[in-house]
Amino acid sequence: MEQIATNHQNTHPDTDMNEKEFKEAAQQMLMMQNNNDHNFQILQYQIDTLKKEIEDLNELRKVFHLPPPQNKDRKTFDEVD
Helix, strand or coil: CCCCCCHHHHCCCCCCCCHHHHHHHHHHHHHHHHHHHHHHHHHHHHHHHHHHHHHHHHHHHHHCCCCCHHHCCCCCCCCCC
16 A cells, blocks of 8 residues: 655654744844855955055065075075086
């Protein structure tokens, strides 16, 4: 015989949610998304600020004719034996 599934048999007790709980969960998800958006804006501002500082430091290096960072451990003069 086929067994007819009832609504009670198809639900799990941990997932039963009434309308109020659903609205609260949706509200919490919206708050988390808002926090994510806000944190993204903060991080993007920090990234933009760091990029500007790097550009300024590179410009300063050019003004003072400083060697590129990859040459920092280079010998001052070539040695010939």
